[in-house]
């Protein structure tokens with residue numbers, strides 16, 4: 001079984017406007033709504049690939065209810081901690097004139113200490129040996145920065161596999177709790193290592209530094225650019241397929257979802273990485289925070305170029 005934990009979910013709204021002008025009322029030509037937040041996207045990707053995946057996390061208010069119903073209607077079982085404040089809504093605006101996109105993320109609700117304890121208790125009660133747990137996204141207000149580290153400790157103690165994708169201090173502390181796999185992008189790895197990742201040498205230094213924090217496997221994504229996968233002994237670089245980008249929001253989640261789906265089926269890391277690159281690119285070619293179908297991912301697999309360094 002695969003579980004995802006999304007502490008700060010979001011109803012993602014994408015507006016298309018003919019031209020992004022200031023000091024005027026913009027009329028949206030179209031609106032797309034997705035059940036987002038990194039872990040929810042990962043759950044949607046894993047489910048689309050045919051594996052069983054349950055979604056956990058904090059949800060609140062009407063927006064939380066919309067997310068719950070949306071996920072459940074796509075066949076994803078949920079087991080949430082309900083919080084008293086409203087779940088956030090995040091906005092993408094796509095300027096049709098030049099296809100540039102602008103993304104605004106809310107901070108999210110204030111979460112109380114008992115709500116945090118309820119989540120930890122829930123996870124502790126569910127962990128079974130050899131299950132996969134994917135923890136992803138930012139923290140809402142009130143959640144301590146060591147939450148991922150504490151969750152990873154619980155998951156590892158229960159004999160399950162912990163996978164992490166976050167940012168800032170929560171990500172750095174989580175890495176030190178020795179997860180099996182992390183998937184930073186360039187900005188996130190620079191943040192957690194305090195290193196300049198402007199060239200290949202800097203990127204390799206940053207990857208080594210994340211291994212030294214305690215992480216076993218690292219997949220570094222870089223949008224349409226060359227990505228790196230390292231298990232600490234072997235390093236692969238991967239060129240994603242060329243696609244016509246629509247909205248790359250969630251591409252990293254599609255990538256991580258596909259990697260975890262493959263690993264949970266017993267696939268090797270480089271083969272899982274290949275699926276991840278194809279899934280990320282398939283997602284970047286979709287509008288909004290769209291997750292591709294299995295067929296859309298498979299259509300790109302052959303175009304992924306992976307080489308061992």
Ligand SMILES: Nc1ncnc2c1ncn2[C@@H]1O[C@H](COP(=O)(O)OP(=O)(O)OP(=O)(O)O)[C@@H](O)[C@H]1O
Pocket residue numbers: 184185221222223224225227240241242243245248249250251252253254255276277278279280281282284
């Ligand atoms: N423009 C693009 N062209 C081809 N592939 C892309 C493009 N953008 C993203 N991808 C694919 O998606 C993967 C993840 O992308 P990216 O590095 O943007 O993730 P991310 O920053 O974690 O995204 P998010 O946080 O929105 O989920 C890349 O490794 C690549 O396979």
Ligand SMILES: O=P(O)(O)OC[C@@]1(O)O[C@H](CO)[C@@H](O)[C@@H]1O
Pocket residue numbers: 008010012035036037038041090105136137138139167249250251252253289
């Ligand atoms: O604010 P966070 O938690 O870092 O990111 C949230 C978010 O931008 O990430 C997903 C794409 O990866 C979106 O569904 C969502 O809006």
